[in-house]
Amino acid sequence: MTTTPTTTTTSxxxxxxxxxxxxxxxxxxxxxxxxxxAVYIIASIAVPQFLTFETIRAILLATSVTGIIAAGMTxxxxxxxxxxxxxxxxxxxxxxxxxxxxxxxxNIYLGALAAILAAxxxxxxxxxxxxxxxxxxxVTLGAGAIIYGATAIITGGEVVAARTNTLGVFxxxxxxxxxxxxxxxxxxxxxxxxxxDYTRIGRNIRLLGSNKETARNSGISPMGSTIWAFLxxxxxxxxxxxxxxxxxxxVQADNFPELTMNVVAAVLVGGTxxxxxxxxxxRSVIGALFIATITQIMVLVGIPQGxxxxxxxxxxxxxxxxxxxxxxASSR
Amino acid sequence: MRQLTDWLKRYALQLIVLAVVIISxxxxxxNFRVEASIERLIPLGVIAAGLAVTMIxxxxxLSIASMAALAGALTVTLAPLGLVTSLLIAIVACTLxxxxxxxxxxxxxxxxxxxTVGTLVLIRGLTWLVCGGLAISIDDxxxxxxxxxxxxxxxxxxxxxxxxLIVLGIFLARTKWGRELYALGSARHEAIAAGVRYRRGMVIxxxxxxxxxxxxxxxxxxxxxxxxxxxLESMLVIGIAAALVGGISIAGGRGTMVxxxxxxxxxxxxxxxxxxxxxxxxxxQLYIGIFLLAVVLAEYFLKRFGEYRERxxxxxxxxxxx
Numbered sequence: 001m002t003t004t005p006t007t008t009t010t011s012x013x014x015x016x017x018x019x020x021x022x023x024x025x026x027x028x029x030x031x032x033x034x035x036x037x038a039v040y041i042i043a044s045i046a047v048p049q050f051l052t053f054e055t056i057r058a059i060l061l062a063t064s065v066t067g068i069i070a071a072g073m074t075x076x077x078x079x080x081x082x083x084x085x086x087x088x089x090x091x092x093x094x095x096x097x098x099x100x101x102x103x104x105x106x107n108i109y110l111g112a113l114a115a116i117l118a119a120x121x122x123x124x125x126x127x128x129x130x131x132x133x134x135x136x137x138x139v140t141l142g143a144g145a146i147i148y149g150a151t152a153i154i155t156g157g158e159v160v161a162a163r164t165n166t167l168g169v170f171x172x173x174x175x176x177x178x179x180x181x182x183x184x185x186x187x188x189x190x191x192x193x194x195x196x197d198y199t200r201i202g203r204n205i206r207l208l209g210s211n212k213e214t215a216r217n218s219g220i221s222p223m224g225s226t227i228w229a230f231l232x233x234x235x236x237x238x239x240x241x242x243x244x245x246x247x248x249x250x251v252q253a254d255n256f257p258e259l260t261m262n263v264v265a266a267v268l269v270g271g272t273x274x275x276x277x278x279x280x281x282x283r284s285v286i287g288a289l290f291i292a293t294i295t296q297i298m299v300l301v302g303i304p305q306g307x308x309x310x311x312x313x314x315x316x317x318x319x320x321x322x323x324x325x326x327x328x329a330s331s332r
Numbered sequence: 333m334r335q336l337t338d339w340l341k342r343y344a345l346q347l348i349v350l351a352v353v354i355i356s357x358x359x360x361x362x363n364f365r366v367e368a369s370i371e372r373l374i375p376l377g378v379i380a381a382g383l384a385v386t387m388i389x390x391x392x393x394l395s396i397a398s399m400a401a402l403a404g405a406l407t408v409t410l411a412p413l414g415l416v417t418s419l420l421i422a423i424v425a426c427t428l429x430x431x432x433x434x435x436x437x438x439x440x441x442x443x444x445x446x447x448t449v450g451t452l453v454l455i456r457g458l459t460w461l462v463c464g465g466l467a468i469s470i471d472d473x474x475x476x477x478x479x480x481x482x483x484x485x486x487x488x489x490x491x492x493x494x495x496x497l498i499v500l501g502i503f504l505a506r507t508k509w510g511r512e513l514y515a516l517g518s519a520r521h522e523a524i525a526a527g528v529r530y531r532r533g534m535v536i537x538x539x540x541x542x543x544x545x546x547x548x549x550x551x552x553x554x555x556x557x558x559x560x561x562x563x564l565e566s567m568l569v570i571g572i573a574a575a576l577v578g579g580i581s582i583a584g585g586r587g588t589m590v591x592x593x594x595x596x597x598x599x600x601x602x603x604x605x606x607x608x609x610x611x612x613x614x615x616x617q618l619y620i621g622i623f624l625l626a627v628v629l630a631e632y633f634l635k636r637f638g639e640y641r642e643r644x645x646x647x648x649x650x651x652x653x654x
Contacts, residue, residue, distance in 0.1 A: 082445060134628050135582045137392070137445065141569045142624035149618020157612060253614065257565070264449055274446045306460030306561065313454030320450045324442050 024330030028271060028323065032283070036290050043297050050300060057179065059289070059296045061247070064181035065240045066259070067288035070266035071192045071281035072236020077267055078196065079229040080209035080276030081136040084126070086144025087237065087260040093151045094119045094241030095251040096160050103163035108170065115245075116238030122147065123234025124227065131223035144260075152253035161250040170246035181243045185285070188239060192232065192281035201228050209276025265316045266291055271323045278327075291315075346579055346594035353598055357605035364608055369600040370486070373493025374555075375400055375548030377596040379567050380574035381500055382544025384592045387575060388504065389537040390517035390584030391444040395433070397568040398455035399426050399542045400549025404559040405462040407550040411470040419554055423546045429455075430542020431535045438534035460561040467560035489551055496547060500540070501589030513537055518585025566617065573624040574599040582628075599623070 044051040069087060077083055094115040102111025126143050130136045162168065173180040196202035208215040208225045216222060245251055270287030272279025294315060298308045340347070357364045379396055386393040403422040410418035433451060437444050486494070504510040509532070515523035516533045524530050548567070553559040578595020580587035602623070603616040 129625070129629065132629075132632060134632055137394075138572060138576065138582060138628055139625065141572060142621045142628070145569050145573075145617045145621030145624070147621075149614045149616075149621060152612070152614035153618065157614065257562070261449070261453055265453060268446060268449065274443050304465055306457070306463065306465040308457075309460045310454070310457030313450065313457040317447075317450035317454050320446060321436075321440060321442070324440060324446075328441070 021330045024326055028326045028330060031323075031326070032269070032271060032286055032290060032319075036286065036293065039290070039293055039297070043293075047297060047300050050297065055296060055300065059292050060182045060185075061179060062292040062296065063285070063289045064179075064185040065244050066262045066266055066292065067185050067285040068188050068240040068243070069233075069236045069259075069263045070270070070284035070288045071189050072233040073263055073267050074192070074270075074272055074279055074281040074284045075196065075202075075205060075229040075232040076136070077272050077274060078209045078276060078279055079205045079226055080212060081130055081226060081229065082274060083136070083264050083267060084140040084230075084233060085137055085260055085264070086126070086140040086147060087263050088256050089144040089147035089151065090119060090122055090234075090237045091241045091244060091259060092251055092253060092255055093122070093147050094238050095245035095255075096151060096155060096253075098242050098245045099160050099162050099167060099249075099251060102167045106164065106166075108167055111167065112170070112238075112242045115242050116235060119234040119238035119241065120231060123230040123237070127227035127230025128223070130230065131226035133222075148253065155253055157253055159250050159252045162245075165249070168246050168249050170243055172246075181247075184239060184243065188236065189281055189285045192236075195232070196281060201225070205229050206277055210278065262288075262291060265312075268323075269316060269319045273327065343579070343590060343594060346577075346591065346598065349577070350594055350598050350601070353601050353605075357601060361605060361609050364605055366601060369597065369604045370490050370494075372600040372604065373497070373596065374489045374551045375564065375567060376570060376574060376600060377493045377593070378496055378544045378548040379571040380578070380596050380599075381497055381589065381592045382541040382548075383571045384575045384578075384580045384587060384589070385500065385504070385513065385540045385544070386444070386537050387580050387582055388517050388584060388587055389513040389533060390520060391437070391534070391537060392448065392582075393430075393538060393541040393545075394445065394448040394568065395451040395455050396541055396545040396571065397564050397566075398452050398459065399430065399545035400552070400567060401559070401561070401563045401565075402426060402429075402455050402459045402462065403546035403549035404553030404563055405459045405468070405561070407553045408468050408470055408557070408559040409462055411472070415470075415554055419550050422550045423543065426546030426550075427539050427543040430545075431539035433542065434534040434536070434538030435531065437538065438531040444538075456561075459563075463559060463561040465561060467558060469558040489555060492547070492551065496544065497589050497593055500544075505588065509533075509536055514585050516584075566613075569617075569624075570599060570603075570620055573620045577623055577627045581631075 049055060069091070073083055073087075097118045098111045098115035100111075101114040102108050105111065122143070126139055129139050129143075170180055175183060196206065204215070204220045204225045205228060207218070208220055208222055212222060215225075244256070248255075266288035267279075267284045268274070268287070269290060270279070270283035270285070272283055291312065295308060295312065298311060303311070354366055357366070379400060382396050383393060403426045406422035406425060407415075407418050410421055412418075413421075433447070436442075437447050440447070504513065512523070512528045512533055513536065515526070515528050516530065516537075520530075549564060552564070574595040575587075575592060576582060576595070577598050578587070578591040578593070580591050580595070599620060602619055606616040606619065607613075
C-alpha cells in the first residue's frame with residue numbers, strides 16, 4: 001500500500017495484530033490433527049481392542065469412501081459454492097453403473113471407467129447450472145432427487161448385484177497389507193492437494209471463492225472455475241462409488257442414506273471455510289478420518305446406534321462452532 | 333377489481349402451472365380428486381411455510397425435517413399423558429429449540445446453512461435417542477380417531493394447516509416483527525442500521541420454522557399413531573421444492589404465504605396424482621426434482637431477460653438524448 005504507518009504506536013499495533021492472527025491461524029491448523037492424536041492416545045489406553053490391525057483397517061476403509069468424496073467436495077466449497085447435497089444419489093448411480101457394466105463386459109476397468117464417466121456427466125450439468133449463479137444447495141438437492149428417481153426407475157427399486165466376484169478386486173486387493181481403497185485415498189488426496197495448491201485451475205477456484213468480483217476482474221471465468229470444481233468433485237464421486245460397490249458387491253437405490261451428511265460433516269469439521277477460498281482437501285480427509293475414528297470407537301465400546309448419531313451430531317456442531325470462532329478471531 | 337387483477341398478475345405464473353398440473357392429472361387419470369391433495373398440508377404445507385419464513389429472512393433452515401421427526405417421536409413417546417398434552421409439549425419444546433438455534437446463529441454470526449447442517453445431524457440423533465433406535469407406536473389406537481372426521485372437504489388436520497398458513501401470512505404482511513423479516517432478508521445492513529433487531533429476527537424466524545416443522549411432524553405421528561427415527565427425511569427437499577416452485581425467493585425478502593400455498597398445491601397435486609396412478613414414491617421424487625430445477629432455471633432466465641430489456645431501454649434513452 002502507499003501509506004506507511006507514521007507513528008511507532010500504530011505499527012506496533014499492526015505487528016501485534018498480525019502476530020495474534022498468525023497464532024490463531026496456527027491454532028486452527030493444528031487443532032484437528034492434535035485432537036485426532038489425543039483421541040487415538042486416549043482410545044488406545046482406554047479401549048483394549050482399539051489398537052488392533054482389524055480396527056485400524058476398518059477405520060481406514062470407512063475413511064476411504066467419505067474421504068475421497070470429501071476431498072473432491074472441497075473444490076466446490078473452495079470455489080464459494082457451499083457444498084453438494086446430492087452425494088448419495090450420485091454415488092448410488094455410479095455404483096449401479098459399475099456393477100452393471102462390469103458384470104456385462106466382465107472387465108472391471110471398463111466398469112470403473114463407465115462409472116466415473118457417468119459421474120462426470122452429472123457433475124458437468126450441475127456445475128453448469130451452479131456456474132450460472134444459481135444456489136448450489138437447491139440445485140444439488142434437486143439434481144439429487146432427479147438422480148435418485150431415475151436410478152430407482154431404471155433398477156425398478158431392486159437390488160443390483162455383481163454377477164462375478166472379480167468386481168470386488170478393487171476392495172480386496174492389497175499392497176503390503178494396505179488395502180487398495182486406502183492407497184487410492186492417499187493418492188487421490190495428494191493429487192487433489194497438488195491441483196488446488198499448485199496449478200492455475202486450483203488457484204482460480206480458490207480466488208473465485210475468496211472474492212468473486214476480484215476474480216472476475218482479473219480475468220477468471222466464474223463459470224469455468226465452477227465447472228472445474230464440480231468435475232473434481234465428480235471424479236471423487238465416481239472413484240468412491242467404484243470402491244464402495246467393490247466392497248458391498250450389491251447396491252440398491254436407497255442405499256447409503258447417511259453418506260451426504262458424513263461428507264459435508266467431514267468438510268466442515270476439517271475446517272474449510274464455507275464462505276470459500278480458505279481450506280484444503282487434506283483438511284477434509286482429516287475430518288473424514290476423525291469422524292470414522294469416533295464412530296469406530298463408539299462401535300467398539302458398544303454404544304447403540306441412536307446414541308452414536310446423537311454424539312456425532314454434538315461433535316459436528318461443537319467443532320463447527322469452535323472453528324467459526326477461531327476464524328473470526330484470526331480475521332479480526 | 334384493480335386489486336384482484338394485481339393479485340392475479342402477481343401470482344399468474346404459479347396459477348398457470350397449477351392449472352396445467354391439475355388438468356393434466358385429470359386427463360391422465362379421470363378418477364383424480366383434486367380436493368384430496370389438500371390433505372398433504374400436514375406435513376408438506378406447513379414445512380414449506382417454515383422453510384419459506386427463514387428464506388424470506390435471508391437464511392436457510394436445513395434442520396426442519398429432523399425437527400419434524402423429533403416432534404413426531406416426542407408425541408408418540410409422551411402419548412400416555414393424553415394425545416393433546418403430548419402434542420402441545422412436543423410442539424412447544426421443538427419451537428423453543430428452534431428459537432435457541434436462531435439465537436445461536438445470530439450470536440455467533442455464523443452462516444445458517446453451516447449451522448443447520450450440523451443441527452440436522454444433531455436433531456436426527458436426538459430423534460434416534462427418543463425412539464430408542466426403533467420405530468415406535470401409540471398403544472391406544474383409538475386416540476387418533478378424531479382426526480378422521482371430516483367437515484366438507486377439510487379434515488381437522490388440513491384445517492389446522494390452513495389456519496397456520498393464514499396466521500403466518502397475516503403475521504408476515506401486517507405486523508412489525510413480520511415485516512422486519514422481509515427487511516432483514518432483502519437489505520440486511522440497511523435494516524440493522526435503520527434499527528431492526530437482527531437477533532430478535534433470527535429467533536423469530538427459526539422459532540417459526542421449527543414450530544412449523546414440529547406441527548407437521550407431531551400431527552403426522554398423531555394421525556398414524558407411530559414414529560420412526562428416520563421418518564420424514566425426504567420432506568426437506570420436497571418442502572424446499574414447494575416453497576421455491578411457489579415463488580419464494582431463495583435470495584431473501586420476497587414471497588408470501590399465498591406463494592407457499594400455491595407451491596404446496598402444485599407439488600401436492602403432482603405427487604398425489606402420481607400416487608393415485610400407482611406410481612412409486614421415487615417417480616414423484618424424480619418429477620419434483622425436475623420441477624425444482626426447471627423453476628429455479630426459469631426464474632434465472634426471466635431475471636436475465638428483464639435485465640437485458642432494461643439495458644436496451646437505457647441505451648435507447650441515451651441515444652435519444654444524444
